Amino acid sequence: TVFDQVFEGKASGAINGFYKRSRFETSSDKISVPFTMEKDTALVRFRLEMDKDTYVRLTDCAVNILSMRNEAVAKGGFSRRVMEIEVANPNAGKGEAHFTLQIVAGFAEDTGKKWGVSVSQYHEQRLQVPAKVWCDGYGYFVLYPNQDQTCEFELSEKPPILPKGYLYYGEIRFTDGRSGATRLVIPMKLKLNSGK
Numbered sequence: 001t002v003f004d005q006v007f008e009g010k011a012s013g014a015i016n017g018f019y020k021r022s023r024f025e026t027s028s029d030k031i032s033v034p035f036t037m038e039k040d041t042a043l044v045r046f047r048l049e050m051d052k053d054t055y056v057r058l059t060d061c062a063v064n065i066l067s068m069r070n071e072a073v074a075k076g077g078f079s080r081r082v083m084e085i086e087v088a089n090p091n092a093g094k095g096e097a098h099f100t101l102q103i104v105a106g107f108a109e110d111t112g113k114k115w116g117v118s119v120s121q122y123h124e125q126r127l128q129v130p131a132k133v134w135c136d137g138y139g140y141f142v143l144y145p146n147q148d149q150t151c152e153f154e155l156s157e158k159p160p161i162l163p164k165g166y167l168y169y170g171e172i173r174f175t176d177g178r179s180g181a182t183r184l185v186i187p188m189k190l191k192l193n194s195g196k
Helices: 052-057
Strands: 007-026 030-037 041-050 058-066 072-077 082-088 097-107 115-135 140-143 151-155 167-176 182-190
Touching (some): 007 030, 007 182, 030 041, 030 115, 041 058, 041 097, 052 058, 058 082, 097 115, 115 140, 115 167
Antiparallel strands (some): 007 115, 007 140, 007 167, 030 097, 041 082, 058 097, 115 151
């Protein structure tokens, strides 16, 4: 990343949780994705992206998050090819909560043709893992436009063990030393080796 003017300040970061991406296809009108929130999960956010061919065939497409009692706890729909929906964990700090993401599509013609959606599932944790950031060895630093400098980060503790198929996600924020304003946010997606 390149700053277009001199940056003086510091940076901090955190691992916010874990995520995975999946692709679902069907020839029926419904896709259901069951998911579980562990007790340390604050909320789950879904980012859904429909391919162009499917989107142009739709008349409407409802997106709901259903509880175990089949009640909609969050409702939404596609007004564009990309949409987001989230649900908070009602048992945060206490225990698991089980839900189902449900996507119900309405098509102008029932051709029986397969349709699909890409789903990114983000589990935001109640307790995030902070990261210390330094550039060229300093916690407070100056970065110059079009000049390479090495920035590194170190986690304050080992993050929780990931469920199978997930990666960690988080961000690094660069904060201006004079105004205190955030000048840049860099998203992080990490996979840590076993035992590290």
